[in-house]
Amino acid sequence: MIRFENVSVRYEDDAEPTLRNVDLTVPEGELVLLVGPSGVGKSTLLGAVSGLVPHFTGGTLTGRVTVDGRDTRVHPPRELADLVGTVGQDPSAHFVTDTVEDELAYGMESLGLAPGVMRRRVEETLDLLGLAELRDRPIATLSGGQRQRVAIGSVLTPHPKVLVLDEPTSALDPSAAEDVLAVLQRLVHDLGTTVLLAEHRLERVVQYADQVLLLPEAVMGPPAEIMAVSPVHPPVVALGRVAGWDPLPLTVRDARRRAEALKERLEGRLAERDRAGRDPAGLLPDPAPSRDRGSAPDAGRAGNPAPPAFEARGSEGGAPGFGKWGSLHALGRRGRGGGFSLFRRRRPTPAPALTAPLVDVTNLAVRRARVEALRRIDLQVEAGETVALMGRNGAGKSTLLSTLVGMIEPTSGSVRVAGRAPHTTDPRDLIHQVGLVPQEPRDLLYADTVAAECAAADADAGAEPGTCRALVEELLPGIADDTHPRDLSEGQRLALALAVVLTGRPPLLLLDEPTRGLDYAAKARLVTRLRALAADGHAIVLATHDVELAAELAHRVVIVADGEVVADGPTAEVVVSSPAFSPQVAKILAPQPWLTVEQVEAAL
Amino acid sequence: MSGAVRVLAAPEASRANALHAGAWWLWALGLAVAASRTTNPLLLGLLVGVAGYVVAARRTDAPWARSYGAFVKLGLFVVALRVVFSLLLGSPIPGTYELFTLPEVPLPDWAQGVRIGGRVTAEQLVFALYDGAKLATLLICVGAANALANPARLLKSLPGALYEVGVAVVVAMTFAPNMVADVARLRTARRLRGRPTGGVRAVLQIGLPVLEGALERSIAVAASMDARGYGRTARVPAAVRRTTNVLTLGGLLGVCAGSYGLLAAEGAGYGLPLLGAGLVAAMAGLRLGGRRTVRTRYRPDRWGARAWLVAGSGVAVATLMIWANAYAPEALHPGVVPLEAPELPLWPAVSVLVGLVPAFVAPVPVSKENV
Structure with a gap:
């Protein structure tokens, strides 16, 4: 269906070509996943399929790209529009019209399809993507996941044989991402569409792929084979490599079926350490510079009125053997600092409260016009603590962060950061109290x-x-x-x-979706940095959809839904109890309390 | 009987029975032409009332529907401005009822004919009021069309040859909110850097990235449109292309001259035929031009019986008012010199009320039903 023959692409002022001598053939009806670190030319390769490279982006393309026999050299993108559907990284830059139904019809109108055909296909596509409820809605009022589905639908209606998607799930919360991927899978199964997609978050997509194409080497093969050698891989693959499973499992389900032996070994380790007491010197990993929390911060922490871990969702965090879990959890996380103090917090404390917490939000509510963006929020964050805010798109995470930097004035309740109300503090003073890295870091520069x-x-x-x-x-x-x-x-x-x-x-650092668009290496570097900062005593609050990041970094997870806090507690408990927010390792090794490959690796 | 009423009653609005945007514009322009034919404040008031009633009965809660209030305010502002100018600059209207005298600014000889300040008469003010009211009514009629017709759909009903203009406008309309969001985001970012968000430097430092963002977004939209088949064209012979140009340009000139004749006090005689001929030529040109595009239309608004009724009621109001100028010119233009109290002439008033037809035949927006 798609053939690349000795293709190289070089942009004008670059010394090195972005793609070099790529040869590959994508057969019809396959879902091919493009993987590789940032900057290896994934987007360029996708653009070459739709003809946007080089017709639109400039640059020089040598070799030959053919799609269903049409050479992209002589066919500009508009002549390929009936054959290739393209959705770029940002769906909102994709829309030409203002309502969902018109957007779905736009491509067909350009191709000059008969009105009856258009009408039928729009209805079919509305059903296929579950958009029927939204047909008359203006696109501006849709959520991120809905927009992504509309964008996919809008290129599906001309019935292209090839669908090209650049990071379709990066900006989405886990459940919206699953919706989108389910749609893609349905297309491949039911319509025989050839799908080519690039994605950094492999844990979400690798199990759907028929073939994986690894750049910059441009080797293509079955997912398990490529994952065995790929420098970028999801946690399930990393765990498989650590455990030495062959062939590598790609899904949580496969991995869980193989995990019995591993779980037994880990169980043994846990028991060993339990016997050895709570000081597993040298046995556990120490990725962050270990920090000895002096008695003063500890006293402050102990006395703080932080709410005990609670689960408002009704599911019990770690019902079986909770006591043992607690201590195991504390053990397992000793090396990262802070974990043990979470444990300690629950014990009766000898020292009285001396200092207020760094962040103290009580009964906060924020209203915008008639919309209650936040309601009855209580949140305390201590120095040295890392808190992950999770929840679906539009749940109020960003609003909460904005309130903490004083961009939004609380409608009621109080917000105190280091004892001050952020919205009344002069920005020049505020930057010494709290710093926010926004979703788009470029805005700051x-x-x-x-x-x-x-x-x-x-x-x-x-x-x-x-x-x-x-x-x-x-x-x-x-x-x-x-x-x-x-x-x-x-x-x-x-x-x-x-x-x-x-x-x-600033003693308090806020990050909004820091891992959007980051590859695994960049993410690992970010994790190391943030751990070091936390060890230095910075309090970190991050809003994220990335469950793996939360598992690696956060001491506490706060889940926000509809403007309310629905769960607040130690990462292991909150994350494990809810399937949507659970990292892959936790899903595989449940009910044991492991969250990251790193922990498992160190324990073995 | 009740069955017939149920069938004839206006249905709930949906995409399938949406009234053609052009019908709303024809109706509103009909009212505007009627307004341009009279200075009787009572008739003008009646026209504003008719337009306002229809807007209240049939507007949706879409953003453009809120523009009606803005147009009403603009109309009042025009009236006030007209009166203020008349006060300050005087008026050629001779008058006997002197109200008061403003101090006059002495002007040099070469500014003869211009007066600042001086005598203010009742006739002059009444004339200014009538004149301002006429302009305001015209504006309010346009405002009504704006509030009732979906601009995107109107553009979509443009002939194929003008399609590209329509796309440009729709894309621009979706850009504005994005730019507003950009500005808000960048102001936030400035605050995060500990810088003040006001002042000239802030505007400059925010303005540049906003423009940069807009540029990047437009390139992305262009790429997306290209990849979705925008700009595919069919080949047409050169002769057809030339005929198209001549027809379109000539037709547009005719439309301009014709509408001037129709709106100006003198020239109703040649205005209508010229407008008609111009429209026909322009339509033929556009139709020919449409041959170049291969595109088709998804669910275009149908011009059904209700659209005929709505557009027809507007045209009827205009025609009846032009006719009324023949049989009752005094009633339509109440005397200023000497001053007379305006009367409400019966038959012209009844003909204005024809403009209420859309309030009964146009489909009812759903949100109105729920309230």
Whole structure:
């Protein structure tokens, strides 16, 4: 269906070609997943299939790309429109009309299909994607998952033989992502559509793929084979590699069926350590610089009125053997610091409360016009604690973060960050209390070089000249002074924004969706950095859809739904009790309390 | 009997029975033409009332539907402005009832004929009021069309040759809210950097990224449109292309001249035929031009019986009012010199009420039913 013959693509001012000598054939009706680290040309390869590369983006393409026998060299994208449907990274940049029904019809109108055919196909597509309820809605009022489905539907109606998708689930919460993937699978099964998709979050998609194409080597093969060698892989594969399973499992279900032996071994380790007491010196991993929490912060923590872990969803976190679990959990997380103090918090404390928590939100409500964005929110965060805010798109996570930086004034209730109300604090003082890295880190960057950006950040924060640059050097070694922030990769830009925010030395750091568009390597670097910051005593609150990130990083998880906190407790308990928010390792090894491959690896 | 009423009663609005946007515009323009034919404040008031009633009865809660209030305010502003200008700059209307005298600004010789300040007469003010009211009514009629007709759908009913203009406008309309969101986001970001969000520097520093973002988004939309088949064309012979251009340009000129004749006080005689001929030529041109595009239309609004009734009622009001100018010119233009109290002439008033037809035949928006 799709053939690449010795294809290379080079953009004008780049020294190196983005794609080099790619040869591949994608057979009809396959779902092919494109994997590889950032910047290896995944988007370029997808663009070459739809003809947007090089007709629209410029650059030089050598070799030959044919789709169903049509050479993209002589067929511009519009001549391929009946054959290839393309959905880019940002669905909202895809829409041409203003309502769902018109958007679905747009492509067919351009192709000049007969009105009767259009009508029938729109109805079919509305049903196929579950959009019938939304047919008359303006696109601007849709949620992220709905938009993604409309975008897919809008390219499906001309019945293309090939569907090309660039990161279709990155911006979506786990359940919306599942909806979208279910649709794709249905297309492949029912209509025989050839699907080519690129995605960083492999844990979501790899089980749906018929073939995996690994870049930059451009080797294609069955998922299990490619995953065995791929530098980017989901946790289930990492666990399989650690346990030495062959063939590698790709789904949680496969892995769970093989996991009996592993679970027994781990059970043994846990028991061993239980006997050895609560000091498993040297046995457990120590990814973050271990920090010895002195008695003072501990006293403060112990006395804080943080709510005990509760589960408002009705499912019991760890009902069987809860006591043992608690201690195991504490053991398992000892090395990351903070885990044990969560445990300690539940015990009667000798020291009285001395200091207030760094973040103290009580009974917070936020209304916008008639919409209650947040209701009855109580949240306390201590110095050195990492809290993950989770919940579906539009649940109120970003609103809560905005309230913490004073962008939104609480309608009722109180918000205190380091004892001050953020919305009445002068922004110049506030940056020394709290820093937020927004969803789009680029918003924070104005200057046209890294050096200028750093100088501006120093001036804004009133810090010693060079403070920000030193932070950049630490977070992003070897970046040149005259680099334009736009030329940085997503991960590098995030690091730069983080450095800018940290220049003000805020004790509280907020991150909104930090892993969107990051590959596994960039994510791992981010995790290391944030752990180090937490160990330094920074409190970190991150809003994220990425359950794996929350599992690796957070001491506590707070789940927000419809503007209310529905669960708040230690990561292991909250995350394990709800399937949507549970990381793969926890799903595989349940009911044991492991969350990450790292923990398992260290225990073995 | 009740069965017939149930069948004839206006149905709930849905996409399938949506009234053609052009019908609303014809209706509103009909009212506007009627308004341009009279200065009788009572008749003008009646026209505004008719337009307002129909808007109240049939508008949806879409964003554009809220524009009616803005147009009413604009109308009142026009009246006030007209009166203020008349006060300050004087008026050629001779008058006997002097109300008061403003201090006059002495002007040099070369500014003869211009007066600032001076005598203010009742006749002059009444004339300004009538004139302002006429303009305001025209504006309010346009506002009514704006509130009732979905602009995107109106653009979609444009002939194929104008399709691209329509797409450009729709894309631009969806851009505005995105840019507003961008500005809000970047202001937030400034605050996060600890910088003030007001001031010239802030505007500059926010403005540039906003423009950059808009540019990037437009490129993305262009790529998406291209990949979805936008701009596929069919080949047409050169002769057809040339004929198209001549017909379209000539037709548009005719439409311009014709509408001027129709709206201006003199020239109703040649206005109508010129407008008609221009429209026909333009339509033929557009139709020919449409041959180049291969596109088809998804669920175009149908021009059904209700659309005929709505558009027809507007045209009827305009025609009856033009006719009334022949049989009752004094009643339609109450005397200013000497001053007379305006009267409400019976038959012209009845003909204005014909404009209420849409309030009974147009499909009822669903949200209204729920209230």
